[in-house]
Amino acid sequence: xxxxxxxxxxxxxxxxxxxxxxxxxxxxxxxxxxxxxxxxxxxxxxxxxxxxxxxxxxxxxxxxxxxxxxxxxxxxxxxxxxxxxxxxxxxxxxxxxxxxxxxxxxxxx
Amino acid sequence: xxxxxxxxxxxxxxxxxxxxxxxxxxxxxxxxxxxxxxxxxxxxxxxxxxxxxxxxxxxxxxxxxxxxxxxxxxxxxxxxxxxxxxxxxxxxxxxxxxxxxxxxxxxxx
Amino acid sequence: xxxxxxxxxxxxxxxxxxxxxxxxxxxxxxxxxxxxxxxxxxxxxxxxxxxxxxxxxxxxxxxxxxxxxxxxxxxxxxxxxxxxxxxxxxxxxxxxxxxxxxxxxxxxx
Amino acid sequence: xxxxxxxxxxxxxxxxxxxxxxxxxxxxxxxxxxxxxxxxxxxxxxxxxxxxxxxxxxxxxxxxxxxxxxxxxxxxxxxxxxxxxxxxxxxxxxxxxxxxxxxxxxxxx
Numbered sequence: 559x560x561x562x563x564x565x566x567x568x569x570x571x572x573x574x575x576x577x578x579x580x581x582x583x584x585x586x587x588x589x590x591x592x593x594x595x596x597x598x599x600x601x602x603x604x605x606x607x608x609x610x611x612x613x614x615x616x617x618x619x620x621x622x623x624x625x626x627x628x629x630x631x632x633x634x635x636x637x638x639x640x641x642x643x644x645x646x647x648x649x650x651x652x653x654x655x656x657x658x659x660x661x662x663x664x665x666x667x
Numbered sequence: 668x669x670x671x672x673x674x675x676x677x678x679x680x681x682x683x684x685x686x687x688x689x690x691x692x693x694x695x696x697x698x699x700x701x702x703x704x705x706x707x708x709x710x711x712x713x714x715x716x717x718x719x720x721x722x723x724x725x726x727x728x729x730x731x732x733x734x735x736x737x738x739x740x741x742x743x744x745x746x747x748x749x750x751x752x753x754x755x756x757x758x759x760x761x762x763x764x765x766x767x768x769x770x771x772x773x774x775x776x
Numbered sequence: 777x778x779x780x781x782x783x784x785x786x787x788x789x790x791x792x793x794x795x796x797x798x799x800x801x802x803x804x805x806x807x808x809x810x811x812x813x814x815x816x817x818x819x820x821x822x823x824x825x826x827x828x829x830x831x832x833x834x835x836x837x838x839x840x841x842x843x844x845x846x847x848x849x850x851x852x853x854x855x856x857x858x859x860x861x862x863x864x865x866x867x868x869x870x871x872x873x874x875x876x877x878x879x880x881x882x883x884x885x
Numbered sequence: 886x887x888x889x890x891x892x893x894x895x896x897x898x899x900x901x902x903x904x905x906x907x908x909x910x911x912x913x914x915x916x917x918x919x920x921x922x923x924x925x926x927x928x929x930x931x932x933x934x935x936x937x938x939x940x941x942x943x944x945x946x947x948x949x950x951x952x953x954x955x956x957x958x959x960x961x962x963x964x965x966x967x968x969x970x971x972x973x974x975x976x977x978x979x980x981x982x983x984x985x986x987x988x989x990x991x992x993x994x
Contacts, residue, residue: 560801572790576834583778583835586707591700598695598707603946609827610937616794617801619930620962624955632948669910681899685943692887692944712837718936719828725903726910728821729853733846741839804925809918816913816925 564615564622567661571615571629574658575608578636581651588645597639597648604629604636608658615665627666633659673724673731676770680721680738683767687714690749690760697754706748706757713738713745717767724774736775742768782833782840785879789833789847792876793826796854799869806863815857815866822847822854826876833883845884851877891942891949894988898939898956901985905932905963908978915972924966924975931956931963935985942992954993960986 559565582601585594611629614622637655640648668674691710694703720738723731746764749757777783800819803812829847832840855873858866886892909928912921938956941949964982967975 560798560805568794572794576786576790576830579831579834580778583708586704587778589701591704592698595695595700599692599944599946602711603941603944603948606937606940607948607952610933612794613797613933614930616797617926617930619926621930621934621955621959624958625934628948628951628955631951635947669907669914677903681903685895685899685939688940688943689887696887708835708837712832712835712839715828715831716839716843719824721903722824722906723821725906726817726821728817730821730825730846730850733849734825737839737842737846740842744838801926804922807919809922810916813913813918817910820929 560618561615564618564665567626567665568612568615570654570658570661571608571612574633574654575605575612577651577654578602578605578608581640581647584645584647594643597636597643600632600636600639601651604632604655607632611662623666626662630659630662630666633662669727670724673727673774676735676774677721677724679763679767679770680717680724683742683763684714684717684721686760686763687711687717687745690756693754693756703752706745706752709741709745709748710760713741713764716741720771732775735771739768739771739775742771778836779833782836782883785844785883786830786833788872788876788879789826789830792851792872793823793830795869795872796820796823796826799858799865802863802865812861815861818850818854818857819869822850822873825850829880841884844880848877848880848884851880887945888942891945891992894953894992895939895942897981897985897988898935898942901960901981902932902935902939904978904981905929905935908967908974911972911974921970924963924970927959927963927966928978931959931982934959938989950993953989957986957989957993960989 578601582598607629611625614625633655637652640652687710716738720734723734742764746761749761796819800816825847829843832843851873855870858870905928909925934956938952941952960982964979967979
Protein backbone atom coordinates (compact mmCIF):
# COMPACT_ATOMS: atom_id res chain seq x y z
CA UNK A 559 0.00 0.00 0.00
CA UNK A 560 1.82 3.11 -1.24
CA UNK A 561 -0.61 5.56 0.31
CA UNK A 562 -2.65 4.09 3.17
CA UNK A 563 -5.13 6.98 3.18
CA UNK A 564 -6.49 5.60 -0.10
CA UNK A 565 -7.07 2.08 1.18
CA UNK A 566 -10.82 2.14 1.83
CA UNK A 567 -11.49 4.20 -1.29
CA UNK A 568 -9.54 1.73 -3.47
CA UNK A 569 -11.64 -1.09 -2.02
CA UNK A 570 -14.87 0.85 -2.62
CA UNK A 571 -13.93 1.68 -6.23
CA UNK A 572 -12.76 -1.83 -7.01
CA UNK A 573 -15.91 -3.35 -5.56
CA UNK A 574 -18.17 -0.76 -7.23
CA UNK A 575 -16.58 -1.42 -10.62
CA UNK A 576 -17.48 -5.12 -10.39
CA UNK A 577 -20.96 -4.38 -9.05
CA UNK A 578 -21.61 -2.00 -11.97
CA UNK A 579 -20.35 -4.63 -14.43
CA UNK A 580 -22.62 -7.22 -12.83
CA UNK A 581 -25.56 -4.82 -13.02
CA UNK A 582 -24.93 -4.03 -16.70
CA UNK A 583 -24.59 -7.71 -17.61
CA UNK A 584 -27.71 -8.56 -15.62
CA UNK A 585 -29.73 -5.70 -17.15
CA UNK A 586 -28.84 -7.06 -20.60
CA UNK A 587 -30.47 -10.37 -19.65
CA UNK A 588 -33.70 -8.83 -18.34
CA UNK A 589 -36.86 -8.91 -20.45
CA UNK A 590 -37.21 -5.14 -20.31
CA UNK A 591 -33.74 -4.36 -21.74
CA UNK A 592 -35.06 -1.26 -23.48
CA UNK A 593 -36.08 0.22 -20.12
CA UNK A 594 -32.65 -0.58 -18.71
CA UNK A 595 -30.64 1.08 -21.51
CA UNK A 596 -29.75 4.21 -19.54
CA UNK A 597 -28.87 2.07 -16.52
CA UNK A 598 -26.51 -0.02 -18.67
CA UNK A 599 -24.87 3.10 -20.09
CA UNK A 600 -24.27 4.62 -16.66
CA UNK A 601 -23.10 1.28 -15.25
CA UNK A 602 -20.43 1.00 -17.91
CA UNK A 603 -19.14 4.55 -17.55
CA UNK A 604 -19.17 4.19 -13.78
CA UNK A 605 -17.36 0.84 -13.93
CA UNK A 606 -14.59 2.26 -16.12
CA UNK A 607 -14.18 5.41 -14.03
CA UNK A 608 -14.10 3.37 -10.80
CA UNK A 609 -11.48 1.07 -12.28
CA UNK A 610 -9.21 3.90 -13.37
CA UNK A 611 -9.64 5.72 -10.04
CA UNK A 612 -8.64 2.53 -8.19
CA UNK A 613 -5.60 2.10 -10.43
CA UNK A 614 -4.42 5.69 -9.96
CA UNK A 615 -4.86 5.58 -6.18
CA UNK A 616 -3.00 2.27 -6.07
CA UNK A 617 -0.05 3.99 -7.76
CA UNK A 618 -0.42 7.09 -5.56
CA UNK A 619 -0.68 8.99 -8.84
CA UNK A 620 -0.81 12.82 -8.99
CA UNK A 621 -4.13 12.39 -10.87
CA UNK A 622 -5.78 10.22 -8.23
CA UNK A 623 -7.79 13.00 -6.63
CA UNK A 624 -9.14 14.38 -9.90
CA UNK A 625 -10.04 10.85 -10.97
CA UNK A 626 -11.90 10.42 -7.66
CA UNK A 627 -13.84 13.62 -8.29
CA UNK A 628 -14.95 12.41 -11.72
CA UNK A 629 -15.67 8.95 -10.36
CA UNK A 630 -17.86 10.41 -7.61
CA UNK A 631 -20.00 12.18 -10.22
CA UNK A 632 -20.50 9.01 -12.22
CA UNK A 633 -21.32 7.09 -9.02
CA UNK A 634 -23.94 9.65 -7.95
CA UNK A 635 -25.64 9.54 -11.37
CA UNK A 636 -25.50 5.75 -11.56
CA UNK A 637 -26.90 5.40 -8.03
CA UNK A 638 -29.78 7.70 -8.88
CA UNK A 639 -30.68 5.72 -12.01
CA UNK A 640 -30.23 2.28 -10.43
CA UNK A 641 -32.39 3.26 -7.46
CA UNK A 642 -35.34 3.65 -9.85
CA UNK A 643 -35.33 -0.04 -10.77
CA UNK A 644 -36.59 -2.84 -8.54
CA UNK A 645 -34.18 -5.51 -9.84
CA UNK A 646 -31.98 -6.77 -7.01
CA UNK A 647 -28.82 -6.10 -9.07
CA UNK A 648 -29.91 -2.48 -9.52
CA UNK A 649 -30.62 -1.98 -5.83
CA UNK A 650 -27.25 -3.49 -4.91
CA UNK A 651 -25.54 -1.34 -7.50
CA UNK A 652 -27.22 1.83 -6.18
CA UNK A 653 -25.86 1.01 -2.73
CA UNK A 654 -22.32 0.28 -3.95
CA UNK A 655 -22.33 3.49 -6.00
CA UNK A 656 -23.46 5.61 -3.05
CA UNK A 657 -20.77 4.18 -0.81
CA UNK A 658 -18.14 4.67 -3.52
CA UNK A 659 -19.29 8.25 -4.14
CA UNK A 660 -18.86 9.05 -0.44
CA UNK A 661 -15.36 7.57 -0.36
CA UNK A 662 -14.36 9.36 -3.57
CA UNK A 663 -15.78 12.68 -2.40
CA UNK A 664 -13.71 12.41 0.77
CA UNK A 665 -10.56 11.69 -1.27
CA UNK A 666 -11.26 14.50 -3.74
CA UNK A 667 -11.92 17.08 -1.03
CA UNK B 668 7.73 -0.18 -31.54
CA UNK B 669 9.33 -2.93 -29.47
CA UNK B 670 8.39 -5.74 -31.84
CA UNK B 671 7.64 -4.54 -35.37
CA UNK B 672 6.02 -7.84 -36.38
CA UNK B 673 3.08 -6.89 -34.15
CA UNK B 674 2.50 -3.49 -35.73
CA UNK B 675 -0.46 -4.22 -38.01
CA UNK B 676 -2.08 -6.51 -35.44
CA UNK B 677 -1.84 -3.82 -32.73
CA UNK B 678 -3.55 -1.39 -35.11
CA UNK B 679 -6.26 -3.91 -35.95
CA UNK B 680 -6.92 -4.71 -32.28
CA UNK B 681 -6.92 -1.09 -31.22
CA UNK B 682 -9.29 -0.13 -34.01
CA UNK B 683 -11.53 -3.17 -33.45
CA UNK B 684 -11.81 -2.36 -29.73
CA UNK B 685 -13.18 1.10 -30.52
CA UNK B 686 -15.47 -0.22 -33.27
CA UNK B 687 -16.91 -2.80 -30.86
CA UNK B 688 -17.44 -0.10 -28.22
CA UNK B 689 -19.16 2.08 -30.79
CA UNK B 690 -21.37 -0.83 -31.87
CA UNK B 691 -22.34 -1.65 -28.26
CA UNK B 692 -23.16 1.98 -27.46
CA UNK B 693 -25.13 2.32 -30.70
CA UNK B 694 -27.04 -0.93 -30.13
CA UNK B 695 -28.09 0.41 -26.72
CA UNK B 696 -29.70 3.39 -28.47
CA UNK B 697 -31.63 1.33 -31.01
CA UNK B 698 -35.37 0.71 -30.59
CA UNK B 699 -34.88 -3.05 -30.71
CA UNK B 700 -32.37 -3.22 -27.83
CA UNK B 701 -33.74 -6.59 -26.74
CA UNK B 702 -32.81 -8.08 -30.12
CA UNK B 703 -29.33 -6.59 -29.84
CA UNK B 704 -28.56 -7.95 -26.36
CA UNK B 705 -26.30 -10.77 -27.57
CA UNK B 706 -24.56 -8.37 -29.94
CA UNK B 707 -23.86 -5.97 -27.06
CA UNK B 708 -22.49 -8.81 -24.90
CA UNK B 709 -20.13 -10.02 -27.60
CA UNK B 710 -19.10 -6.46 -28.47
CA UNK B 711 -18.05 -5.81 -24.89
CA UNK B 712 -16.09 -9.03 -24.48
CA UNK B 713 -14.47 -8.51 -27.84
CA UNK B 714 -13.58 -4.88 -27.05
CA UNK B 715 -11.90 -5.86 -23.78
CA UNK B 716 -10.01 -8.78 -25.29
CA UNK B 717 -8.85 -6.62 -28.23
CA UNK B 718 -7.67 -3.92 -25.82
CA UNK B 719 -5.67 -6.34 -23.69
CA UNK B 720 -4.18 -8.05 -26.75
CA UNK B 721 -3.06 -4.65 -28.10
CA UNK B 722 -1.52 -3.76 -24.72
CA UNK B 723 0.39 -7.04 -24.43
CA UNK B 724 1.72 -6.84 -27.99
CA UNK B 725 2.76 -3.23 -27.41
CA UNK B 726 4.87 -4.44 -24.47
CA UNK B 727 6.16 -7.47 -26.45
CA UNK B 728 4.79 -9.53 -23.58
CA UNK B 729 5.31 -13.32 -23.31
CA UNK B 730 1.49 -13.60 -23.18
CA UNK B 731 0.85 -11.66 -26.39
CA UNK B 732 0.35 -14.70 -28.60
CA UNK B 733 -2.05 -16.44 -26.25
CA UNK B 734 -3.99 -13.20 -25.87
CA UNK B 735 -4.19 -12.97 -29.67
CA UNK B 736 -5.55 -16.51 -29.86
CA UNK B 737 -8.30 -15.69 -27.37
CA UNK B 738 -8.98 -12.35 -29.08
CA UNK B 739 -9.35 -14.08 -32.45
CA UNK B 740 -12.06 -16.34 -31.03
CA UNK B 741 -14.01 -13.41 -29.63
CA UNK B 742 -13.62 -11.54 -32.93
CA UNK B 743 -14.94 -14.51 -34.96
CA UNK B 744 -17.99 -14.86 -32.69
CA UNK B 745 -18.66 -11.12 -32.64
CA UNK B 746 -18.34 -10.87 -36.44
CA UNK B 747 -20.82 -13.72 -36.89
CA UNK B 748 -23.38 -12.09 -34.61
CA UNK B 749 -22.92 -8.55 -35.96
CA UNK B 750 -23.26 -9.79 -39.54
CA UNK B 751 -26.84 -10.84 -38.75
CA UNK B 752 -27.95 -7.26 -38.09
CA UNK B 753 -28.55 -4.65 -40.78
CA UNK B 754 -27.55 -1.63 -38.66
CA UNK B 755 -24.57 0.14 -40.22
CA UNK B 756 -22.63 -0.01 -36.92
CA UNK B 757 -23.11 -3.80 -36.84
CA UNK B 758 -21.94 -4.26 -40.43
CA UNK B 759 -18.87 -2.09 -39.78
CA UNK B 760 -18.17 -4.00 -36.60
CA UNK B 761 -18.44 -7.36 -38.38
CA UNK B 762 -15.84 -6.15 -40.86
CA UNK B 763 -13.45 -4.81 -38.19
CA UNK B 764 -13.79 -8.06 -36.24
CA UNK B 765 -13.02 -10.21 -39.28
CA UNK B 766 -9.94 -8.20 -40.10
CA UNK B 767 -8.78 -8.32 -36.47
CA UNK B 768 -9.41 -12.08 -36.29
CA UNK B 769 -7.19 -12.62 -39.34
CA UNK B 770 -4.39 -10.51 -37.87
CA UNK B 771 -4.65 -12.22 -34.48
CA UNK B 772 -4.73 -15.69 -36.02
CA UNK B 773 -1.54 -14.88 -37.91
CA UNK B 774 0.13 -13.68 -34.69
CA UNK B 775 -1.08 -16.68 -32.67
CA UNK B 776 0.07 -19.23 -35.26
CA UNK C 777 -23.71 -12.33 -9.12
CA UNK C 778 -24.55 -13.89 -12.50
CA UNK C 779 -22.57 -17.07 -11.91
CA UNK C 780 -21.90 -17.77 -8.22
CA UNK C 781 -19.27 -20.42 -8.99
CA UNK C 782 -16.98 -17.57 -10.09
CA UNK C 783 -17.35 -15.55 -6.88
CA UNK C 784 -14.11 -16.44 -5.09
CA UNK C 785 -12.09 -16.36 -8.32
CA UNK C 786 -13.41 -12.88 -9.18
CA UNK C 787 -12.33 -11.71 -5.73
CA UNK C 788 -8.90 -13.31 -6.11
CA UNK C 789 -8.37 -11.76 -9.57
CA UNK C 790 -9.58 -8.34 -8.52
CA UNK C 791 -7.38 -8.35 -5.44
CA UNK C 792 -4.37 -9.74 -7.33
CA UNK C 793 -4.69 -7.04 -10.01
CA UNK C 794 -4.40 -4.31 -7.36
CA UNK C 795 -1.58 -6.11 -5.55
CA UNK C 796 0.37 -6.40 -8.82
CA UNK C 797 -0.22 -2.71 -9.55
CA UNK C 798 0.98 -1.83 -6.06
CA UNK C 799 4.05 -4.01 -6.51
CA UNK C 800 4.90 -2.43 -9.88
CA UNK C 801 4.47 1.10 -8.54
CA UNK C 802 6.53 0.25 -5.45
CA UNK C 803 9.31 -1.40 -7.50
CA UNK C 804 9.57 1.80 -9.54
CA UNK C 805 10.34 3.70 -6.33
CA UNK C 806 13.04 1.30 -5.11
CA UNK C 807 16.70 2.21 -5.44
CA UNK C 808 17.42 -0.94 -7.41
CA UNK C 809 14.85 -0.32 -10.16
CA UNK C 810 17.08 -1.97 -12.73
CA UNK C 811 16.98 -5.22 -10.79
CA UNK C 812 13.20 -4.98 -10.55
CA UNK C 813 12.57 -4.45 -14.27
CA UNK C 814 11.40 -8.00 -14.98
CA UNK C 815 9.25 -7.92 -11.85
CA UNK C 816 7.58 -4.71 -13.06
CA UNK C 817 6.96 -6.20 -16.51
CA UNK C 818 5.35 -9.34 -15.11
CA UNK C 819 3.35 -7.32 -12.57
CA UNK C 820 1.82 -5.23 -15.32
CA UNK C 821 0.92 -8.15 -17.59
CA UNK C 822 -0.47 -10.03 -14.62
CA UNK C 823 -2.50 -7.04 -13.44
CA UNK C 824 -4.09 -6.57 -16.86
CA UNK C 825 -4.83 -10.27 -17.32
CA UNK C 826 -6.33 -10.49 -13.82
CA UNK C 827 -8.49 -7.45 -14.51
CA UNK C 828 -9.84 -8.83 -17.77
CA UNK C 829 -10.44 -12.28 -16.25
CA UNK C 830 -12.42 -10.67 -13.41
CA UNK C 831 -14.48 -8.65 -15.91
CA UNK C 832 -15.29 -11.66 -18.08
CA UNK C 833 -16.28 -13.82 -15.10
CA UNK C 834 -18.45 -11.00 -13.77
CA UNK C 835 -20.34 -11.03 -17.08
CA UNK C 836 -20.42 -14.86 -17.15
CA UNK C 837 -18.75 -14.53 -20.55
CA UNK C 838 -18.11 -17.52 -22.82
CA UNK C 839 -14.41 -16.48 -22.74
CA UNK C 840 -14.11 -16.47 -18.95
CA UNK C 841 -12.49 -19.90 -18.68
CA UNK C 842 -9.90 -19.27 -21.37
CA UNK C 843 -9.10 -15.92 -19.76
CA UNK C 844 -8.64 -17.72 -16.43
CA UNK C 845 -6.23 -20.17 -18.03
CA UNK C 846 -4.11 -17.35 -19.44
CA UNK C 847 -4.36 -15.43 -16.17
CA UNK C 848 -3.16 -18.47 -14.22
CA UNK C 849 -0.02 -18.65 -16.37
CA UNK C 850 0.78 -15.00 -15.80
CA UNK C 851 0.15 -15.40 -12.06
CA UNK C 852 2.50 -18.41 -11.81
CA UNK C 853 5.28 -16.54 -13.63
CA UNK C 854 4.76 -13.37 -11.62
CA UNK C 855 4.73 -15.30 -8.32
CA UNK C 856 7.99 -17.01 -9.23
CA UNK C 857 9.71 -13.71 -10.04
CA UNK C 858 8.30 -11.79 -7.05
CA UNK C 859 9.34 -14.58 -4.67
CA UNK C 860 12.98 -13.87 -5.56
CA UNK C 861 12.86 -10.35 -4.09
CA UNK C 862 12.87 -9.56 -0.39
CA UNK C 863 10.79 -6.36 -0.66
CA UNK C 864 7.56 -6.72 1.32
CA UNK C 865 5.48 -5.68 -1.70
CA UNK C 866 7.10 -8.46 -3.75
CA UNK C 867 6.47 -11.09 -1.09
CA UNK C 868 2.84 -10.01 -0.76
CA UNK C 869 2.47 -10.02 -4.52
CA UNK C 870 3.92 -13.53 -4.79
CA UNK C 871 1.32 -14.71 -2.30
CA UNK C 872 -1.61 -12.98 -4.05
CA UNK C 873 -0.46 -14.38 -7.41
CA UNK C 874 -0.23 -17.94 -6.07
CA UNK C 875 -3.70 -17.76 -4.59
CA UNK C 876 -5.10 -16.26 -7.80
CA UNK C 877 -3.37 -18.93 -9.91
CA UNK C 878 -5.00 -21.66 -7.85
CA UNK C 879 -8.44 -20.10 -8.20
CA UNK C 880 -7.99 -19.55 -11.94
CA UNK C 881 -6.69 -23.07 -12.50
CA UNK C 882 -9.78 -24.44 -10.77
CA UNK C 883 -12.05 -22.30 -12.98
CA UNK C 884 -10.17 -23.20 -16.17
CA UNK C 885 -10.22 -26.93 -15.45
CA UNK D 886 -19.39 7.09 -34.83
CA UNK D 887 -21.95 8.30 -32.28
CA UNK D 888 -20.55 11.81 -32.03
CA UNK D 889 -18.41 12.79 -35.04
CA UNK D 890 -16.97 15.84 -33.27
CA UNK D 891 -14.95 13.43 -31.13
CA UNK D 892 -13.42 11.53 -34.04
CA UNK D 893 -9.96 13.09 -34.20
CA UNK D 894 -9.67 13.24 -30.41
CA UNK D 895 -10.55 9.54 -30.09
CA UNK D 896 -7.82 8.74 -32.61
CA UNK D 897 -5.31 10.94 -30.78
CA UNK D 898 -6.13 9.37 -27.39
CA UNK D 899 -6.06 5.83 -28.72
CA UNK D 900 -2.74 6.39 -30.46
CA UNK D 901 -1.26 8.24 -27.46
CA UNK D 902 -2.26 5.40 -25.12
CA UNK D 903 -0.28 2.90 -27.21
CA UNK D 904 2.66 5.28 -27.61
CA UNK D 905 2.81 5.78 -23.82
CA UNK D 906 2.66 2.00 -23.27
CA UNK D 907 5.46 1.53 -25.78
CA UNK D 908 7.51 4.24 -24.07
CA UNK D 909 7.01 2.69 -20.63
CA UNK D 910 7.92 -0.80 -21.85
CA UNK D 911 10.96 0.58 -23.70
CA UNK D 912 12.12 2.63 -20.68
CA UNK D 913 12.01 -0.58 -18.60
CA UNK D 914 14.52 -2.15 -21.02
CA UNK D 915 16.97 0.76 -20.98
CA UNK D 916 20.17 0.55 -18.98
CA UNK D 917 19.32 3.69 -17.03
CA UNK D 918 15.93 2.47 -15.73
CA UNK D 919 16.39 4.40 -12.50
CA UNK D 920 16.58 7.66 -14.43
CA UNK D 921 13.44 6.72 -16.36
CA UNK D 922 11.29 5.91 -13.31
CA UNK D 923 9.31 9.15 -13.38
CA UNK D 924 8.86 8.81 -17.14
CA UNK D 925 7.45 5.27 -16.68
CA UNK D 926 5.07 6.47 -13.96
CA UNK D 927 3.71 9.31 -16.09
CA UNK D 928 3.51 7.07 -19.17
CA UNK D 929 1.32 4.60 -17.33
CA UNK D 930 -1.04 7.19 -15.86
CA UNK D 931 -1.25 8.94 -19.22
CA UNK D 932 -1.91 5.65 -21.05
CA UNK D 933 -4.76 4.74 -18.71
CA UNK D 934 -6.32 8.21 -18.82
CA UNK D 935 -6.06 8.32 -22.64
CA UNK D 936 -7.69 4.89 -22.86
CA UNK D 937 -10.61 5.85 -20.64
CA UNK D 938 -11.08 9.19 -22.43
CA UNK D 939 -11.21 7.36 -25.79
CA UNK D 940 -13.75 4.88 -24.40
CA UNK D 941 -16.02 7.58 -22.99
CA UNK D 942 -15.93 9.65 -26.18
CA UNK D 943 -16.67 6.53 -28.23
CA UNK D 944 -19.83 6.06 -26.16
CA UNK D 945 -20.66 9.79 -26.31
CA UNK D 946 -20.69 9.62 -22.52
CA UNK D 947 -21.74 12.58 -20.33
CA UNK D 948 -18.29 12.25 -18.67
CA UNK D 949 -16.30 12.48 -21.90
CA UNK D 950 -15.41 16.16 -21.56
CA UNK D 951 -14.25 15.90 -17.96
CA UNK D 952 -12.20 12.84 -18.85
CA UNK D 953 -10.61 14.83 -21.69
CA UNK D 954 -9.72 17.63 -19.28
CA UNK D 955 -7.98 15.18 -16.94
CA UNK D 956 -6.33 13.41 -19.87
CA UNK D 957 -4.97 16.71 -21.19
CA UNK D 958 -3.26 17.38 -17.85
CA UNK D 959 -1.61 13.97 -17.82
CA UNK D 960 -0.54 14.41 -21.46
CA UNK D 961 1.05 17.82 -20.73
CA UNK D 962 3.00 16.42 -17.76
CA UNK D 963 4.06 13.31 -19.65
CA UNK D 964 5.17 15.35 -22.69
CA UNK D 965 7.28 17.60 -20.45
CA UNK D 966 9.02 14.64 -18.81
CA UNK D 967 9.51 12.64 -22.02
CA UNK D 968 10.98 15.67 -23.79
CA UNK D 969 13.89 15.62 -21.29
CA UNK D 970 15.11 12.22 -22.49
CA UNK D 971 16.96 11.61 -25.75
CA UNK D 972 15.61 8.07 -26.30
CA UNK D 973 13.66 7.91 -29.57
CA UNK D 974 10.65 6.36 -27.78
CA UNK D 975 10.59 9.30 -25.35
CA UNK D 976 10.76 11.88 -28.13
CA UNK D 977 7.97 10.14 -30.03
CA UNK D 978 5.93 9.92 -26.85
CA UNK D 979 6.41 13.63 -26.12
CA UNK D 980 5.06 14.42 -29.57
CA UNK D 981 2.04 12.08 -29.27
CA UNK D 982 1.25 13.53 -25.83
CA UNK D 983 1.39 17.12 -27.08
CA UNK D 984 -0.93 16.35 -29.97
CA UNK D 985 -3.32 14.48 -27.68
CA UNK D 986 -3.28 17.32 -25.13
CA UNK D 987 -4.27 19.79 -27.85
CA UNK D 988 -7.14 17.59 -29.03
CA UNK D 989 -8.34 16.97 -25.47
CA UNK D 990 -8.13 20.64 -24.55
CA UNK D 991 -10.30 21.48 -27.55
CA UNK D 992 -12.86 18.85 -26.52
CA UNK D 993 -12.86 19.95 -22.86
CA UNK D 994 -13.28 23.64 -23.70
